[in-house]
Amino acid sequence: MTDITQHDLPADDAAGPPVTHCGFIAIVGRPNVGKSTLVNRLIGQKVSITSAKAQTTRHRIHGVLTRNARQFVFVDTPGFQTRHRNALNRAMNRTVTQALADVDVVVFVIEAGRLTDADEEVLALLPQDRPVLLLLNKTDKTGDRAKLLPFVERISKLRDFHAIIPVSAQRGDGLDALLKVAGDLLPEGPAMFDADDFTDRSERFLAAEYIREKLFRQLGDELPYGLAVEIERFDVDGALRRIAAAVIVSREAHKGIVIGRGGEVLKTVGAAARTDMERVFGSKVFLELHVKVRSGWADDERALKSLGFEP
Ligand SMILES: Nc1nc2c(ncn2[C@@H]2O[C@H](COP(=O)(O)OP(=O)(O)O)[C@@H](O)[C@H]2O)c(=O)[nH]1
Ligand SMILES: [Mg+2]
Structure with missing residues (x-):
């Protein structure tokens, strides 16, 4: 398994221009679609742990990226659990719902070419009054982009997505497009974190x-x-x-x-x-x-x- 510790996006620019836009971007989806891998890759640091197992992410974690006068506060969340209903799973689901309550942008992650019932259950929970970007992750496994077109066609009918972006969180493909679209949706406002901070966690x-x-x-x-x-x-x-x-x-x-x-x-x-x-x-x-x-x-x-x- 590749470890995301280096990345090819520009690093935080502590000496960059003052931040004019800053906001929260929630990363949501069922377990195992690659939410935490995505946040780590965007930030260029391991803020959130990843594995092929459900329940890897149990808490809400902020990953901060400051770039080109914009500060992105990515909110990684546990995958929404629809099966086991013990107190731990209830606590994780509450974390997801609370994270959604006050974000500026929602990034809904699924696997490219694959839409499951669990994906649709998460989709139904997303707020109607916030822009939702649909991320098709793991494109490194689907090969030719043209093959994704019928899938994109079908899925674009599920909701009025602000954008549909194919990415590979593992390889870093498509992340500049994501930052461009999300960056344009950030509200005006000063930075919430120091430019060289990468997380709110100790x-x-x-x-x-x-x-x-x-x-x-x-x-x-x-x-x-x-x-x-x-x-x-x-x-x-x-x-x-x-x-x-x-x-x-x-x-x-x-x-x-x-x-x-x-x-x-x-x-x-x-x-x-x-x-x-x-x-x-x-x-x-x-x-x-x-x-x-x-x-x-x-x-x-x-x-x-x-x-x-x-x-
Ligand atoms: N092939 C491939 N695997 C990925 C990609 N992103 C994540 N994964 C793998 O998918 C599994 C789940 O990733 P994780 O980030 O923990 O998913 P989360 O539960 O949504 O946070 C891990 O084994 C990752 O290495 C990707 O872009 N391509
Ligand atoms: Mg995770």
């Missing part, structure tokens, strides 16, 4: 997310969905960050899966997460990981709150 939050991403990628089909990561210590010690984190699982039986034979899984996860942290934080990181059982946390509103889910 290093502490990012650290926990990078660990969770590696677990999601490493654990394959035996992944216990009820796992979470809690940062227990985050100390900046000169040019070193000392971080201790607990992987929370909901059942004793899951502990062994996360640790792996001879500690192998946890070791691999820790090493990969540390590499991401060092790149994004620009410092050395010392990371300690252990596993903790907290039964039933994913269906416990109080436990969710302590893990940073919004009420």
